[in-house]
Amino acid sequence: MDFKTFLENSANVVPSERQINWYNTEFYGFIHFGVNTFTDKEWGDGTESPSIFNPEKFDAEKIVEIFKKTGMKGLVITAKHHDGFCLWPSKYTEHSIKNSPYKNGKGDIVKELADACHKNNFKFGFYLSPWDRNSSLYGTDEYNTYYKNQLVELLTNYGKVFHVWFDGACGEGPNGKRQEYDFPGYIELIRKYQPDATIFNDHGPDVRWCGNESGSCRHSEWAVVPHELVYLAEKQTDGSPIDSSLPYIYNTDKELGSLHNIIHSKGLSFCGSEVDMSIRPGWFYHKEEEPRSLERLWKTYINTVGGNCCFHLNVPPTKDGLIDERDEKRLYELGEKIRKAFAENLAEESIFHEVDEDKTLYHTSFDMNFSKKIKFNCVVLEEDISKGQRVENFAIYTKNDFGKWSLQFFEGTCIGNKKICIFDEEEADEIRIVIISSRGEVYLKKPKVYKIDD
Ligand code: FUL
Secondary structure, X not given: OOHHHHHHHHHOOOOOHHXXXXXXXXXXXXXXXXXXXXXOOOOOOOOOOHHHOOOOOOOHHHHHHHHHHHOOOEEEEEEEOOOOOEOOOOOOOOOEHHHOOHHHHOOOHHHHHHHHHHHOOOEEEEEEOOOOOOOOOOOOHHHHHHHHHHHHHHHHHOOOOOEEEOOOOOOOOOOOOOOOOOHHHHHHHHXXXXXXXXXXXXXXXXXXXXXXXXXXXXXXOOOEEEOXXXXXXXXXXXXXXXXXXOOOOOOOOOOOOOHHHHOOOOOEEEOEEEEEEEOOOOOOOOOOOOOOOHHHHHHHHHHHHOEXXXXXXEOOOOOOOOOOHHHHHHHHHHHHHHHHHOOOOOOOOOEEEEOHHXXXXXXXXXXXXXXXXXXXXXXXXOEOHHHOOOEEEEEEEEOOOOOOOOEXXXXXEOOOOOEEEEEEEEEEEEEEEEEEEEOOOOOEOOOEEEOOOO
């Protein structure tokens, strides 16, 4: 295949409707809750007694309210973590909430949260750990049936699900064996019962892991990546100049979707990156830990939501089933900062157009004209990704005193779903966005411009 055809193919790798909806969710909460909350551990070994689980003040509505105020649009609950303890009364195991003192064994944390989400127009999702250190079936074919049965319970009894989170961890079960997970079989069930839900997994199909748990995002975070990396996703292009063997690339690599990586691929898929991180060092609640600073959370928000990813922030409830006051305060601060920063789009009335004389297939410019000079330090760029992710490099300019477009104040790679560009304050009545190079024709939405206070 010649290079031009290859570029054209890569420009036309497009997201599904559900992937576009997922991108629009942008920022959602993760809740790690279970027996570890009571044993003060990160990983339970499956021998915990259900009698320890009793979050007497658990308040799902309050959690949804706090998350909403932070600017999140949904949440994902650990319905079962590696210890195998189920936060819903699963028919298929005794290792569950039904044998706990919580509401005298009549409680169902998954239902309480799902109901609170649906009632408050908040998206609901779940995490179901494939690794189960309690099930005696783990390591045998029957475990996959057991896991699928649990999946169906969660997919059919709790209303609409927006996101299903598969943890890639695969350790030993109680009998010392490891399990071969039937991901294609699990995915089939999700497509059958919740066709709109996106599926997160290290290797796709819909959303991939960013490769770390510290909230850092690649400088160039492409959603169009080698199929070998996300082999559970639909392969949208075929063939490549070099037929490499599997897998030559991994989630933690510094570069994933750049041209020099994808050119060696056997095919390309669309699979955006989710950045999952906890507000505290641990995923589960530990009293002595402190929440991360506002600055760290804000930067992570900007770099993820504004870096062609989604931000999945974990906030673990306490033994009482409440959000720790320190976390609640930090979330409130973050929500306020986000709200204030993006409250007023200064470009609402501006005129936005492509500069015809600058346009070739792989290069173009867009101008924004304002009726008066504005002060700003943030420009938000978005590609219409329903047509594919195309922009390789761009720069943003204003004019000098002689009317020439020579003052470049920002340069970046990758736009994709959203790029939030923040820089020192500028003052201008005209802004030019130069697409230095792209993989095909560029479909840029009208940019938004803000003045963000410190
Ligand atoms: C990891 C797990 O081992 C952690 O406990 C946590 O659930 C994190 C989100 O994923 O693989």
